[in-house]
Structure formats: structure tokens, C-alpha cells
Amino acid sequence: MPLDYPPTLQRLVAQLKSLPGLGPRSAERLMLWLVQGGKDRVRPLAATLDSLAETVAACDHCGFFIESGSACMLCHNPKRQRRLLCVVEQASDVLRLERSGAYQGLYHVLGGKLSPLDNVTPEDLRIAPLLDRAKDLDVEEVILALGSDVEGEATASYIADLLRGAGVTITRLAQGMPAGGALDHVDELTLYQALQGRRKVD
Amino acid sequence: MPLDYPPTLQRLVAQLKSLPGLGPRSAERLMLWLVQGGKDRVRPLAATLDSLAETVAACDHCGFFIESGSACMLCHNPKRQRRLLCVVEQASDVLRLERSGAYQGLYHVLGGKLSPLDNVTPEDLRIAPLLDRAKDLDVEEVILALGSDVEGEATASYIADLLRGAGVTITRLAQGMPAGGALDHVDELTLYQALQGRRKVD
Numbered sequence: 001m002p003l004d005y006p007p008t009l010q011r012l013v014a015q016l017k018s019l020p021g022l023g024p025r026s027a028e029r030l031m032l033w034l035v036q037g038g039k040d041r042v043r044p045l046a047a048t049l050d051s052l053a054e055t056v057a058a059c060d061h062c063g064f065f066i067e068s069g070s071a072c073m074l075c076h077n078p079k080r081q082r083r084l085l086c087v088v089e090q091a092s093d094v095l096r097l098e099r100s101g102a103y104q105g106l107y108h109v110l111g112g113k114l115s116p117l118d119n120v121t122p123e124d125l126r127i128a129p130l131l132d133r134a135k136d137l138d139v140e141e142v143i144l145a146l147g148s149d150v151e152g153e154a155t156a157s158y159i160a161d162l163l164r165g166a167g168v169t170i171t172r173l174a175q176g177m178p179a180g181g182a183l184d185h186v187d188e189l190t191l192y193q194a195l196q197g198r199r200k201v202d
Numbered sequence: 203m204p205l206d207y208p209p210t211l212q213r214l215v216a217q218l219k220s221l222p223g224l225g226p227r228s229a230e231r232l233m234l235w236l237v238q239g240g241k242d243r244v245r246p247l248a249a250t251l252d253s254l255a256e257t258v259a260a261c262d263h264c265g266f267f268i269e270s271g272s273a274c275m276l277c278h279n280p281k282r283q284r285r286l287l288c289v290v291e292q293a294s295d296v297l298r299l300e301r302s303g304a305y306q307g308l309y310h311v312l313g314g315k316l317s318p319l320d321n322v323t324p325e326d327l328r329i330a331p332l333l334d335r336a337k338d339l340d341v342e343e344v345i346l347a348l349g350s351d352v353e354g355e356a357t358a359s360y361i362a363d364l365l366r367g368a369g370v371t372i373t374r375l376a377q378g379m380p381a382g383g384a385l386d387h388v389d390e391l392t393l394y395q396a397l398q399g400r401r402k403v404d
Contacts, residue, residue, distance in 0.1 A: 003276070003300040006269040008250065008257045015247045020235050026223050032294050033222050035267070039255040045217045046251035048210065053241040055210045065237070067208040074205065092234050098205040 009035060061133065063109030063126055064094050074107055081105045083140040087130060087159065089113050089147060097145060105143075108133060113151040114158060127159060134168055141169040148175055211237060263335065265311030265328055266296050276309055283307040285342040289332060289361065291315050291349060299347060307345075310335060315353040316360060329361060336370055343371040350377055 004010060009031055016027035034042050056065055059072035066072050074080065074094070084105025088094055094107050110125045134142060142163055146152040160170050176194035177186060186194070206212060211233055218229035236244050258267055261274035268274050276282065276296070286307025290296055296309050312327045336344060344365055348354040362372050378396035379388060388396075 003297065005297070006258060006267050006272075006275075008253065008269060009267060012250045012254065015250055019232055021228050021231065028294070029223065030221055032292070034251065035254060035258055042251045042254050046248045048214045048217055049236065049244045049248035049251070051210065052214065052237060052244050056208060056237055065208050065211060067210060070208075073208075090234070092230065095205065095207070 005031075058091070058109070062094075062107045063111060064091050064107060079104070082137055084143070085130075085134060085137065085139045085141070086143040086145050088145050089152070089155075093145065103143075106137070110146075110155070113146060113155040115151045122158065125155075127162070130159065131162060131166075134163065134166065139168055141171060144170065144172045146172075148173075207233075260293070260311070264296075264309045265313060266293050266309060281306070284339055286345070287332075287336060287339065287341045287343070288345040288347050290347050291354070291357075295347065305345075307343075308339070312348075312357070315348060315357040317353045324360065327357075329364070332361065333364060333368075336365065336368065341370055343373060346372065346374045348374075350375075 005013070012034070013024075013027050013031045016022055016030050017024055019027075022030070055068050057068055058064070059066045059075055061075045062072060064072060064074055081104050084103075085108055086097065086103060086105055087108045087110060088097065089110055089112060091109050094109065097103050097107075108126065108130050110127065110130070112120055112125055114120055114122065114125070133139070142159075144156040144159060146156045156172060163170055174197055175190070176197055177183075177190070183191070207215070214236070215226075215229050215233045218224055218232050219226055221229075224232070257270050259270055260266070261268045261277055263277045264274060266274060266276055283306050286305075287310055288299065288305060288307055289310045289312060290299065291312055291314060293311050296311065299305050299309075310328065310332050312329065312332070314322055314327055316322055316324065316327070335341070344361075346358040346361060348358045358374060365372055376399055377392065378399055379385075379392070385393070
């Protein structure tokens, strides 16, 4: 048997390697950095990870992260427009939209997108709670801010079908040229959609 | 103040971002993956990190990692040649050399290389213990397996000067063409060294 690191270090490398985006070499480099740093380097990270499952939860209403015992920063913010509901796939999408500064309404995190190949069905997503909230909040507009990949499109159509007839305006994010993008960096489908959705210049 | 993740998650992102090789975006992606995995995903990693400082130490002799309470797999292996000593910068270098299968002697980890700009002086490295070990083990040959960068070269020269006159053969790793490398992928200095160190074909 060739020499290897002691068992604890081998276990740490295996655990680091299982993290997304970390290959065998970066896992080993990270392990060496952690073990050479001693207690001061690993303890704070270990403590945060250890408390993660206890202190962080999802808001029952919108699905964004909350700290246990504290109210949702979105749902309990009186400044936000309560009759606008923006549907996103992931909690991280909420922050992307917030950073754009273009939205002041409420959110609804689905927790994923419909994907029959990955066995993700409507029951796996927070779609039933979405319909309840749309009714309870007497929502005027539901914005489907889902990805423009196949699964995102399918999820948006599915939700739009369910909401139709409920007297709610259903909208989707505009599709078109990305900011700062030149025409020759954009694929044909994006150009097609940018042409279809062209806006009049006043 | 724009919306951000709850404090625990912000702290985790900050801690992950401080790891080598992780930028802000990969730290955020990693945080989301960890928080969405729940207890089963974070607990084992937290436990390993927590026990790291307690269970892993450096061997007093060679400087390679040992688990607390167990003997060094290198220094206490009776099959290894005890009069051959290979000097390396880092504990991870030991494994690189072991995986090559070309060495059966003992090791000595310096813990770095001389670097006046980073305030690394001979006192910061395990150089005095090296001299003691070379005498105690009645070593025949000391192999300086240090990097071929400026600091590695300087460290090798410094140690060679100290060992000279002690009746020990001092050697260095060969410099030349990397395995599988074509001539046009190799820099001029490497080619110069490969020519200088050319070997006769029998």
C-alpha cells in the first residue's frame, strides 16, 4: 500500500472533493491550507457549518432564507408592494433581482424547476403554496422570473396555465440583448427574441 | 441597505471566500449547496474540521503528518533505508515523491523555503533539526528535493553549505525535460539544464 495522508486528512479531502466545483487537486490544496492553519483557521468555519442547520430556515411564505426566530426580511417589510409577486427558481435568484434594484414587490421561491428527467414534478416544487398566496394576497400581477432554458420555460407555462382565469396579470421577464453585448456575441434565438420584443424609441 | 442573506449565511460566505482558490461567486454557490443540503451535508464536514486540530500533528522527526497517538508511518517503517534523507519544503511534497515510487529512504520536511521578502529566515524552518538528524542517523546521502524557483535554490545552497564537511553526500533532483514534454513546450533555461545534465545512452 503506498503511503497516504493519515485517515482524518484523507476523510477531509474526500469531503472537500464532494463539494461542487472542487476537484481532487484543489481539495488537497485546501486540506493542506486548513491543517497548516491550525485551530484558529478551522474552528470558526466548523462552528458556522455546525450551526447552519439549526439557525437557518426557509420562510414559510416566500421561501427565502431566514434566521430561526427572526421574521422574513421580505414578507415583513411594510415598504414592499404586496400585490406584486415574483416567482423564482432558487433563493439565490431573489438576491440577483434585489441587486438589480428594479423590483419592490414580494417573492415566491419554487425551489427548483420542473424536470421529468430528474424526477422533479409539480409536487416537488412550491406551486400549490403559490396558488394559495396569489389568492390570499389578492395579487394583481405574477411575474414569472424563471430561467429561459427548456425546464424554465416548461415551468413557466405550467404555472401560467394554473393561474389563468384567476384574474391575475401574468408576465415574464423580457428576453433580448444582454447589457453590453455586441450583436456578434449573441446567438440567433436571442436575436430573434430581441427583434420580436423590440421597443419603440420615443 | 439592500437585502442580503441572513447573518449566518453571510458569515459562511465570508469564511468560504477566505479559502485559497475560492472567489466570491464560488463561495456563494458553495454556501447555497451546503445550506440546501441540510444537516446530513454539513455535519460530517463540520465534525472533521472540528477534530482536525486535535487529531492531526506533525511527526517530531520528519515533520510529516501523524494522527495523535499513532507512530509516524515513515520514521517507524523498518523497511525504509535509514541512511538516506530527502529534504522537502512541504509535507505534501512527501506524498508526491512517494507516488513516484523512486525513493525508499527517510524524509525531512522543512516547512517552507527561505524567503527574505516574506520574512522567512533559517530559524523559521526545521534546519537545525535537520543537521541533528543527519548526525544522529549517520546519514550517507542528503537529497535536496526543493523547488527550482529562486527561493528553493537559495534554500538548497544554504543547507548544502551547512552540511559540507560533515562527510555526507549532498545531491539535488535532476533538472531537465518533463515527461511527455515536447521541445517547443519547454523554456530555454530548462533546455539548457537538460543539455548540461545529458546522459549517455548505452
